[in-house]
Amino acid sequence: MRNRERIVAAARELFVEFGPDVALDDVARRAGVGNATLYRNFPDRAALTHEVVLAVTSRTTLRAEEAAATESDPFAALSRFVHAAADERIGALCPMLSGVFDKDHPELLAERRRLEEAVEGLVARAMSAGRLRTDIAVGDVLVALSQLTRPLPGIACQGIDRFTHRHLQLFLDGLETPARSELPGSAATLEDLRRP
Incomplete structure (x- = not known):
């Protein structure tokens, strides 16, 4: 290497x-x-952070594309992606995104668009197949994925990561149809996530 x-x-x-x-x-x-x-x-730190964010985003995009290409069941493809994104530690990007680097760098924006399009495709296929509840949007998946995989640096709860896939599966079970409850509020879209 x-x-x-x-x-x-x-x-x-x-x-x-x-x-x-x-x-x-x-x-x-x-x-x-x-x-x-x-x-x-x-x-400097900004250059290194830029490269780490780009690498994690790119690898996560590849995981979404692999899931779409290899799983015939659209909901299984979405599930596979969610678990693979957790393994890529996509949630670790959140603290970095508030750091001192150019979040609007064309390279980062292009990779983010690739990831969003790949996840949108997974969500749309699962919804079209009647496997995914219709009162959610791709932003809901990304927000939950980010929250459920975000590391908690410096906490006394060592080994908490061992629960990540368990909690992601609970989340995925809640996405599958038939819906067991009505969700409050409105679905989180990509546009909602881009607003400050």
Whole structure:
């Protein structure tokens, strides 16, 4: 693995474990490179954070596309994606998105659009097949996924991640038709998520 990839992988792990403000010296140490190598590849925290967000988003998009391509049952494809996105630690992006980097960078916006389109496709197919309740929208899936997979750095609840897939499955069971209750409020759309 090239140094740049090792640094991004190490940063992703440490951001998940300790939050986005982890010392860059720790990232270099985890990656098995010197500080000079880290700074040669990433001149500052913003550049490294940009690359981590891009990598996680891209890998999550690939998981959505793989689920759509390999699962014949549309709800199984959605479920597979949700669990795969949890394994990618998509929820770890949330604290990073409030950091000091360009969230509107064209590269990040393009990758976010790819992810949104892939998830929209999964949701639309499951809904068309009558397997997904119709009072939700793709934003509901993304919000729940983000909330249920967000790490809690520095808490005393070590090992809490072992419950992630269990709680995601409870969420998925609530999405499947027939609906067992009426949801309050309105469905969360992508437009709702983009509003400040």
